[in-house]
Amino acid sequence: MISVHRIRPIIKKEFRQVRRDKRSLGVLLVVPAFMLVLFGYALNYDVKHVPLAIYDQDRTTTSRELTDGFLHTEYFDRIATLTSEHQIDSVLTGQIARAVLVIPVNFERDLAANRSVKIQVLVDGSNATNATAAAGYLAEMSQDYSTRLSLDLLARNGFGRPTLPIDYRARIWYNPELTSPKFLVPGLIGFILMISTVISTSLSIVREREKGTIEQIIVSPIHPMELIVGKTLPYVLISLVSTSLILLVGYILFDVVVRGSLLLLYGEALIFLLCGLGLGIWVSTVSTRQEQAFQLATLVSLLPTFMLSGFAFPIRNMPWPIQALTYINPARYFLWILRGIVLRGAGLEVFWQETLFMMLFATWIIVVSWNRLRRKVL
Amino acid sequence: MQKVSIEAHSLTKRFGSFTAVDDVSFSVAKGEIFGFLGANGSGKSTTIRMLTGLLQSTSGTATVAGYDINKQPEQVKMRIGYMSQKFSLYADLTVAENIRFWGGIYGLTDAKIAERRAWAIQTAGLEGREASLPSALPGGFKQRLALACAMLHEPEIVFLDEPTGGVDPIMRRRFWDLIRQLAEAGTTVFVTTHYLDEAEYCNRLMLIHAGRIIAGGSPQELKTQYIQNPVMEVETDRVIEAMNALSDDPRIEETSVFGTLLHVSIKPEYNAEDVIKSVLAAHNLPLHRAERIVPSLEDVFIHLLDQQGVTSDAS
Structure with missing residues (x-):
C-alpha cells in the first residue's frame, strides 16, 4: 500500500521548501554547531586562573616557597601583593581577587621550631561553584606542602624516608583533563537533535494546515503514512547532518574524539530522532497556529532535555519525585548512551536496556500522536 | 439516459x-x-x-x-x-x-x-x-x-x-x-x-x-416553479413608503427592495398592473414604471427563505 513512488514528490517538496527558507535551514544546520561553540566556551565548569591576592607577613624563603607552590599551577594567578590587613577587605569586596592567602609572621621560624602554623585562606563565596573549587585546590595544595615538610623533617632527624600509609593517587579515566566540553558534546547533540526535530516536524505540519494545503493532499489517494514519512524523512536526514557537524566542531575545537562506534552512534541518534518526531507530531495536533506550535515545541523539547536529562544538572542531586520523572525522559537515556559511546567507547552490551527503552518510547509516542493526527485532520 | x-x-x-x-x-x-x-x-x-x-x-x-x-x-x-x-x-x-x-x-x-x-x-x-x-x-x-x-x-x-x-x-x-x-x-x-x-x-x-x-x-x-405569482418591477421616488403601502394590501404576496426599485409579487387572481396602480394612487405615491419581469434567483431565494420563516440576509 505504501508506495515510494508517491512519497518521493513529498520529500522533494520538503527539501525544496527547507532550502528556500534560509532561516529554518540555518536553524537546523548552523545554530547547533554555533551553540556548541557557545556552550563549550561559556558553559565551563572548570575553575582556572582564580585571581589570588597574597598577604605574606613573613616574607621569608619558606613563605615564598609556599606561595610559589600555589602560583605554579594554572589554577591561581597572583593578582595583588598585600601589605596590610585592611587591604584584604578591599580586594575581596572590590572583586579584584576571588581568594586571599594570609601567611602569618614567624611562619618560617615556627615551622623550623616544629610548631604548627595556621595559614588563612579567604574565599569569595558569592559564586558557590567557583568558591568550592578554589577552596578545594588551596586545601589540597597546603596539605601536600605540609606532608612534604613533615617528611623532610623526619628525614633530617635520621628516620630515613618513611613510606606514607596511604599513597592516594586519583586517575581520571575517559576525560583525564576533566574538561567540560568533552562532557558537554554528547549532551548538546541530544539537546539539539530533540529541539530541531520537534520544532521542524510540528511546524511543517501546522503550516500546511494553516495554508489549507493539507486538505488538498488528504483528498488525494496518498496514504496518510506516506505523507508523514515523506514530510519527516527530510528533517531526519538534516538532523543527522547536523549531528555530524556538531561532532566535527567538537573534534576541531574541543578535541572530542568518538571512542566507540560511529555507526552505533548514528543508530542510537536515529532512534532518539524518532522520539522527537513523535513529540513533534503530537505538538502539531494540539496547536492551530505556527507560533503556538513553535512555543509548545520549544517547551516540550527544551525543558526535559536541558533540565531532566543530566545535561545541565546531575540527576543524582535531584529530589526523588523529579528523579522519577527523568526515567520517562528519553533524553536521559540518550545522553547516557552517547556519553558511553563518545567518552568510554562503550558498546551496545552496556546500554541495550536504555536503547530498548528509547525504542519503546518512540513507538508509543508515534502511535499516540499518529492516532490523534488522524482523528484531527485525516 | x-x-x-x-x-x-x-x-x-x-x-x-x-x-x-x-x-x-x-x-x-x-x-x-x-x-x-x-x-x-x-x-x-x-x-x-x-x-x-x-x-x-x-x-x-x-x-x-x-x-x-x-x-x-x-x-x-x-x-x-x-x-x-x-x-x-x-x-x-x-x-x-x-x-x-x-x-x-x-x-x-x-x-x-x-x-x-x-x-x-x-x-x-x-x-x-x-x-x-x-x-x-x-x-x-x-x-x-x-x-x-x-x-x-x-x-x-x-x-x-x-x-x-x-x-x-x-x-x-x-x-x-x-x-x-x-x-x-x-x-x-x-x-x-x-x-x-x-x-x-x-x-x-x-x-x-x-x-x-x-x-x-x-x-x-x-x-418558474417556486414563484408562480407574477413579479412586477416598480420604479418610484418614494421606495420605502411605496413598499409599506404595497405590503399592507391583501392582494400582494411579497415586496422587496432591489436598490432603488421594488420587486412586487401579486396573487395570480388579480391583474398585477392594476393592483399596483390603484394602491399607489390611493396613497398618492408617484409611479414611474411598473413592468412584469422574469424573477431573478435572488427573488426566488428571498421568497424561499421567507417561507422558511427567516428574514433574509443572503447576499
Whole structure:
C-alpha cells in the first residue's frame, strides 16, 4: 500500500521548501554547531586562573616557597601583593581577587621550631561553584606542602624516608583533563537533535494546515503514512547532518574524539530522532497556529532535555519525585548512551536496556500522536 | 439516459448537538455543473467535505463516481479533484514545481506530468510564467492554476468549494468559462457558492439553508416553479413608503427592495398592473414604471427563505 513512488514528490517538496527558507535551514544546520561553540566556551565548569591576592607577613624563603607552590599551577594567578590587613577587605569586596592567602609572621621560624602554623585562606563565596573549587585546590595544595615538610623533617632527624600509609593517587579515566566540553558534546547533540526535530516536524505540519494545503493532499489517494514519512524523512536526514557537524566542531575545537562506534552512534541518534518526531507530531495536533506550535515545541523539547536529562544538572542531586520523572525522559537515556559511546567507547552490551527503552518510547509516542493526527485532520 | 455521477441519500452530519447537514439527498448527472447555493454556515462545505472523504458522515450514504464514500474512499479519491476555498498553492514553490508536486502526489509518471503540465499552463493562461512564484501572479490566475492542479489526474468529478472568493468580477467570469469548458469535456463539476450571479451558470442548483435543502432544479425551473405569482418591477421616488403601502394590501404576496426599485409579487387572481396602480394612487405615491419581469434567483431565494420563516440576509 505504501508506495515510494508517491512519497518521493513529498520529500522533494520538503527539501525544496527547507532550502528556500534560509532561516529554518540555518536553524537546523548552523545554530547547533554555533551553540556548541557557545556552550563549550561559556558553559565551563572548570575553575582556572582564580585571581589570588597574597598577604605574606613573613616574607621569608619558606613563605615564598609556599606561595610559589600555589602560583605554579594554572589554577591561581597572583593578582595583588598585600601589605596590610585592611587591604584584604578591599580586594575581596572590590572583586579584584576571588581568594586571599594570609601567611602569618614567624611562619618560617615556627615551622623550623616544629610548631604548627595556621595559614588563612579567604574565599569569595558569592559564586558557590567557583568558591568550592578554589577552596578545594588551596586545601589540597597546603596539605601536600605540609606532608612534604613533615617528611623532610623526619628525614633530617635520621628516620630515613618513611613510606606514607596511604599513597592516594586519583586517575581520571575517559576525560583525564576533566574538561567540560568533552562532557558537554554528547549532551548538546541530544539537546539539539530533540529541539530541531520537534520544532521542524510540528511546524511543517501546522503550516500546511494553516495554508489549507493539507486538505488538498488528504483528498488525494496518498496514504496518510506516506505523507508523514515523506514530510519527516527530510528533517531526519538534516538532523543527522547536523549531528555530524556538531561532532566535527567538537573534534576541531574541543578535541572530542568518538571512542566507540560511529555507526552505533548514528543508530542510537536515529532512534532518539524518532522520539522527537513523535513529540513533534503530537505538538502539531494540539496547536492551530505556527507560533503556538513553535512555543509548545520549544517547551516540550527544551525543558526535559536541558533540565531532566543530566545535561545541565546531575540527576543524582535531584529530589526523588523529579528523579522519577527523568526515567520517562528519553533524553536521559540518550545522553547516557552517547556519553558511553563518545567518552568510554562503550558498546551496545552496556546500554541495550536504555536503547530498548528509547525504542519503546518512540513507538508509543508515534502511535499516540499518529492516532490523534488522524482523528484531527485525516 | 444520463449517467449518474454523484448520488446522496439522507446525508447527515452532526457536530455534537449541532446538525450541520440534515438529511440531504440529491443526484448529479455526469457532465453537469451542479451548484450548491447557500449562505455561509448553511452546510455547503460540510457536504462537500463528506463527499470528498475529508469528513465521515454521521448517517446516510453517498456514492461518488459509483463508489461508496464510506466503504471505498480510496476508489473515490482516485476519481475526484478538489479545490477548497482556502486552497493556496505552495507559495515557496514555482508554478512548474507546484504542478510537478500535485501530479506526483497522484502517482502520475514523469511523462504524464510533462504532458499535463503543458495542459495546466495553457489552461491557467500562464505561458512563460512557469518559473514564477504563485505570490507573483494576479488573483484570478492563482485560482485557475489551483483548478488546473486539481485536474492534473483527469478526475471524473471535480469539487469546487467557493472557488471564486476574493476574485474580481472579470476574472470570475473567466473562471466560469473554464468550468464550462471542463463540463463540456465531460467532467462533472460540483460547485458551492454564495454568489447568486454565479448560480445562474449552473445546469442545476440546490438551495441549502440551515443544513437542509429547501429547493432544487435548473435556474429556470426554480424561477418558474417556486414563484408562480407574477413579479412586477416598480420604479418610484418614494421606495420605502411605496413598499409599506404595497405590503399592507391583501392582494400582494411579497415586496422587496432591489436598490432603488421594488420587486412586487401579486396573487395570480388579480391583474398585477392594476393592483399596483390603484394602491399607489390611493396613497398618492408617484409611479414611474411598473413592468412584469422574469424573477431573478435572488427573488426566488428571498421568497424561499421567507417561507422558511427567516428574514433574509443572503447576499
